[in-house]
Amino acid sequence: MTWMIIRLVLSLAFIAAVLWFAARVAHKRGIGQGSGLIEVVARQRMGRASSVSVVRIAGRVLVVGSTEEQVTLLAEVDGDVVEEAIAERRAAFAQPVPAGAPGVLAGSVFDRTGWTAFVAQLRERTVRR
Incomplete structure (x- = not known):
């Protein structure tokens, strides 16, 4: 048993060294x-096979739409505006949500208050009187 554990540890160490x-x-x-020349700043899926991306290429910021068949330039945006929007979004996510306030998950499947209300309704219907 001890020999198997030693072999396991040595095997994992060998794999880690190779990686x-x-x-x-x-x-x-x-x-x-x-190459560091192209950076994808943001990407949003619009459907199964389409998305909109904000790409920084050599100091220029471009908004492109892409599908399976093609990539289309939608607009060129000022880089400062993009940086400000990213900073605002990071600041919004960094702020703690006060208890009882609707959060980022409000209305989604992961919203705790929605599930709590659902369970309360089920309990109300299933209580024997």
Whole structure:
């Protein structure tokens, strides 16, 4: 039993070492990294096969729509406006939500108050009188 645990730990250590070595080699050769020229700032899916993306390319910020067949330039946006919008969104998510206030999940499947009300209604219907 002890020998099996030792073999397991040694096997995991060997796999971790191989992955670490492969990551270093890939980083040195630039495999898996972009050139740094193109950065996807934000992406929003619009349907099963379509999305709108905000892309920064060499200092220019472009809004592009993409489907399975094509990519279309929708607009060019000022970079400062995009940075301000991102900063506002991060600040909104960083603020704690006070107890009892509707949060980000309000109205969704993950909303606790919605499930609490649903369970209360089920209890009301199933209580024997």
